[in-house]
Amino acid sequence: MQKDTQIFDLINKELDRQRHGIELIASENFTSLQVMQAMGTVPTNKYAEGYPGKRYYGGCEIVDEIETIAIERLKKIFRATWANVQPHSGAQANGAVFLACLKPGEKVLGLDLSMGGHLTHGSPANFSGKTYHALFYGVKKDTGTVDYDQLEAIASKEKPKMIICGASAYSRDWDYKRIRNVADEIGAIVFADIAHPAGLIAKGLMNDPFEHCHIVTSTTHKTLRGPRGGIIMLRHDFENPWGLKDPKGNTRTMSQLLDLAVFPGTQGGPLEHVIAAKAVSFSEILSDDFTAYGKQIMSNAQAMAKAFMA
Numbered sequence: 001m002q003k004d005t006q007i008f009d010l011i012n013k014e015l016d017r018q019r020h021g022i023e024l025i026a027s028e029n030f031t032s033l034q035v036m037q038a039m040g041t042v043p044t045n046k047y048a049e050g051y052p053g054k055r056y057y058g059g060c061e062i063v064d065e066i067e068t069i070a071i072e073r074l075k076k077i078f079r080a081t082w083a084n085v086q087p088h089s090g091a092q093a094n095g096a097v098f099l100a101c102l103k104p105g106e107k108v109l110g111l112d113l114s115m116g117g118h119l120t121h122g123s124p125a126n127f128s129g130k131t132y133h134a135l136f137y138g139v140k141k142d143t144g145t146v147d148y149d150q151l152e153a154i155a156s157k158e159k160p161k162m163i164i165c166g167a168s169a170y171s172r173d174w175d176y177k178r179i180r181n182v183a184d185e186i187g188a189i190v191f192a193d194i195a196h197p198a199g200l201i202a203k204g205l206m207n208d209p210f211e212h213c214h215i216v217t218s219t220t221h222k223t224l225r226g227p228r229g230g231i232i233m234l235r236h237d238f239e240n241p242w243g244l245k246d247p248k249g250n251t252r253t254m255s256q257l258l259d260l261a262v263f264p265g266t267q268g269g270p271l272e273h274v275i276a277a278k279a280v281s282f283s284e285i286l287s288d289d290f291t292a293y294g295k296q297i298m299s300n301a302q303a304m305a306k307a308f309m310a
Ligand SMILES: Cc1ncc(COP(=O)(O)O)c(C=O)c1O
Pocket: 027, 088, 089, 090, 091, 092, 094, 118, 120, 166, 167, 168, 193, 194, 195, 196, 219, 229, 230
């Protein structure tokens, strides 16, 4: 077969653009060569609907090992007891959380898109805003920090079933404990989307959402420096006190509901070549090099913030 020079020439041009331009997009990163090498490999040929040990296809014994290693490494990074590494993207991970936790029309409270929130946190342009009753809190004009009083007031008046913390454009840390206290008053689920700070949280450089938030999602390609993708995690699995049911009407644990919401709820076959690359990036995150990398990013950010305030 002839090599597709048209596309490979363009890929080389993109490499050149990335090498010689200045990339200042906060949601982007440069993943390692071995992560990219793992991504361009044969698991892309394999169908593996289901989960390790419970697939709908034969010949999954090797991809089962790959996916299990990815899950175990991810659990170790965040001291989680359960993780799903199959979401194709951050948006897919969030979609699965909505599907597992809410019925269409139920209320969800998130940070307003115009104040730093993400499309999948209830924007009217997104499935989350079209399918569910989205309410929003914002940031304070004078400080730019989350208006927790407003969040609390809306939550106690509207009683949303789920409160989302996390953002696409927010430069401060989160008070997860306060949000959990608000949620406990009204029996709401707390869902943290840590797509942006995940790499810093992984190394203990920012507040840990896992202690206070029932469910945590992230992308893998931002500060986690892995391949493009999504993940869902729980530090504590729980019999769900909200009485959430699976599509057959059975009460399940949160981890079971989330697994079902990823597959078959919102996705088909997992991208096992990307899961292999996620596993490689997770081992990089577990290394001391990544700790040094995180500390360097944190101190650069702090220095920039100081200079900006001066
Ligand atoms: C907070 C947050 N969540 C989710 C996403 C969605 O990730 P993806 O682009 O992988 O769907 C983003 C993307 O920027 C994000 O900032």
